[in-house]
Amino acid sequence: MGEKEIPQSHPRYNSLMQRARIEKGVRLGITHLQGLIAQGRGEAYDYLLGERTIASAREAIRAAAAQLLIASHPVLSVNGNVAALCPEAIAELSNELNCAVETNLFYSGDERKRKIVEHMKKYGVDLLGVGAEKKIPSLDSKRAAVSEEGIWKADVVFVPLEDGDRTEALCAMGKKVIVVDLSPRSRSARKADICIVDNVVRCVPLLIEEIHMLKNENSESLQKIVSSFSNKRNLRESLNFMKKQL
């Protein structure tokens, strides 16, 4: 089913819409087939959230907004799923933060990177990442490449849907890492400084709203929001919610 064939009145409109977008991503050559499997895993966990942004996720979004506002060089990282699912929201977020966006793929392929660049250009985003020249230490070569003006220089990286290895490696470089992950038990959720346990499609618009609201706070109160956030406690709260839902 294509996006336009899904009636807005359908009780599963949001879920079908995401499926349609990710399927289109595969057809456009920007989403890897394995990205579809990852989408399915996310769907299963999203059911356990009742397919809504729960209170603990709101708290994580607030901390993420503060962390991004404090940053001197924040960077957004997008993969083939994020580019397919919510390109508009990523474009808006990068405008809001006036920051670079870089593409980084788990399943390599410079051709796919170029297609993602082309795709995001339609939404007004000039992506970094093709022909990236710097290497993240301790990762195998293909997944290590980052561009100097993007992730290499960043002090805060927002990497929705990142894998555990890269999250860990980015943290080891001294960066603050914010991930979005529907599984609170995943390695990236646990390794990140801030993990938002939510659907990326729901949470990026909320993150933009939160940035709007916190924009005029001074850096001391932003810092306070960040330092009072405990990722470990937050993940436990999300897990407890899911347990009850199951």
Add this chain to the structure above:
Amino acid sequence: MGEKEIPQSHPRYNSLMQRARIEKGVRLGITHLQGLIAQGRGEAYDYLLGERTIASAREAIRAAAAQLLIASHPVLSVNGNVAALCPEAIAELSNELNCAVETNLFYSGDERKRKIVEHMKKYGVDLLGVGAEKKIPSLDSKRAAVSEEGIWKADVVFVPLEDGDRTEALCAMGKKVIVVDLSPRSRSARKADICIVDNVVRCVPLLIEEIHMLKNENSESLQKIVSSFSNKRNLRESLNFMKKQL
């Protein structure tokens, strides 16, 4: 990663193997892209089972074996995911029961049906389902088609990975319906007479073993196994296991 590139020593061998097979299914044109998303949902629930066949699933497998042995006209139904994931086991099961196998697709397409037929032929299975002439009442036309010698005539249907609507419609026709579903809360799990909450790749070989073991039992003791099985109780046990695991 193709099947042959995955080292047997890899800690995630089974999971990677399934991903490789389902990806190959897409390339062969037998698995729908949406089937990959379904595979991902299954993976998430399979983590919650510890990726093994739990005690309550063993009990459901035993009841399924007894139900299939009692049947006068059992039929196996395969979709694009099952054909990609475990064609060998389906072939063995149909030999064991000396029964028909039919292909039924949620996402329609006679071309895809033909490709599944071709694929299963390599495993020695002659599939029914192409040009099916009978209709399951109360389903929309494409998903309703079943063949007279297959599901139409069946008294017991083994339909791994079936959707809720069809499960319900088959039950309404008075058939005994056995499904395999990793989500104990899904509609097909609840509507089926017997739901095996397990990975189809693990459970079909176990079902074959169980059929071997029960083969010489008389129909009275087989009937006893079936009637002492409660699908509702069994699903609750699986759910409780998952809750603890989470």
